[in-house]
Amino acid sequence: MTVMDTTPSSAAVATDAVAATAPEAVEAAQPAVEREIKMAARGVNVFYGDTQALYEVGIDIANNEVTSLIGPSGCGKSTFLRCLNRMNDTIEGCRVEGSITLDGENIYDRSLDPVLLRARVGMVFQKPNPFPKSIYDNIAYGPRIHGLASGKAELDEIVKTSLEKAGLLEEVKDRLDQPGTGLSGGQQQRLCIARAIAVKPEVILMDEPCSALDPIATAKVEELIDELRQDFTIVIVTHSMQQAARVSQRTAFFHLGKLVEEGETNQIFTNPQDQRTHDYITGRFG
């Protein structure tokens, strides 16, 4: 694989466009608004027992952006993702050091309820995991627990809009009472995304959400991720550099537990600053 193979077509177009425009236009093309930081990690170290899995990770995650976490297997992507909604708390022997903020508030603060945090920072897993319940009840589960609907009509509305946002409503609207587990893999993953959306999170974490899906279902979920960006902040772990290039505005490259480099996706794939990033995106390891 060469650098060019992994270059997203949109990035290539963007680079050409910049090269062909006058300097003042290039300046005008710079983002006028500053990125609004939704989550910030500083000095994050994670240990599983005596083994350290992450070293001094620091990153800013901006509102309404998709951030991809990439890197070879075992480099700590999932570990870091789980830090962002304290899912590591549920792993015996796992210890997290450093600070992670959500809207400036430390999510590891004792006063913060992890259950409420996970409603604000939702998660979609690699393998679609619908509850053994109806399609309707899969979506309604979170809103019921968190008391988000005052009655049946409101709950119906939440279920409907969540399915709509997840691009699934048309396919399932006539069988909401049937089991979620009866859907295809791609539909199940969109159901899980609808379930995550239903509690109106601010951030959605996705750990390789397409790795169990075929190319068509993958394309649908990728399209969906791009739409969801309007309303949510998204952090996605992916093994596919093409996917990172297609869906994300920012990319972070991890290697051996360290965040080696983070920046605009276009820059990471066309002009990486670190040799390790270069080696990874050109297929030299991983």
Ligand SMILES: Nc1ncnc2c1ncn2[C@@H]1O[C@H](COP(=O)(O)OP(=O)(O)OP(=O)(O)O)[C@@H](O)[C@H]1O
């Ligand atoms: N529950 C756990 N207990 C002990 N060690 C763990 C646990 N989970 C992860 N690790 C270790 O932490 C390191 C980082 O693992 P992690 O799962 O975060 O990597 P990853 O980048 O997500 O890899 P992959 O791409 O294979 O999913 C690895 O060395 C792994 O063995």
Ligand SMILES: [Mg+2]
């Ligand atoms: Mg992982």
